[in-house]
Amino acid sequence: MAFPVDWSKFLGRVASEDVPPLFDEIRPGGEASSRRGASAETFDLRAELARVPPNKQWSTIESHVRKHTLQVLGLDEASARSIIVSR
Numbered sequence: 001m002a003f004p005v006d007w008s009k010f011l012g013r014v015a016s017e018d019v020p021p022l023f024d025e026i027r028p029g030g031e032a033s034s035r036r037g038a039s040a041e042t043f044d045l046r047a048e049l050a051r052v053p054p055n056k057q058w059s060t061i062e063s064h065v066r067k068h069t070l071q072v073l074g075l076d077e078a079s080a081r082s083i084i085v086s087r
Contacts, residue, residue, distance in 0.1 A: 011023055021071070021074035022073070022074075045061070045064055048060060048064075049061070
């Protein structure tokens with residue numbers, strides 16, 4: 001399901017420090033691009049998988065997905081320890 005949203009109105013009702021990181025890229029004056037530039041770490045998952053032994057590839061993928069999921073959700077590693085990854 002999709003519907004039109006005026007994001008500036010929707011997010012304008014929330015204090016900027018309370019806007020979840022998920023909305024950084026669409027929020028007027030959002031910080032996602034500046035944050036990305038500040039930690040401009042280019043990660044090539046394919047290249048990384050080619051470097052690790054086959055028995056470590058799944059855990060490499062899990063780690064990569066977990067890292068980015070925590071960033072999107074605005075969680076740090078300590079608060080996310082209770083999240084259980086299931087296959």
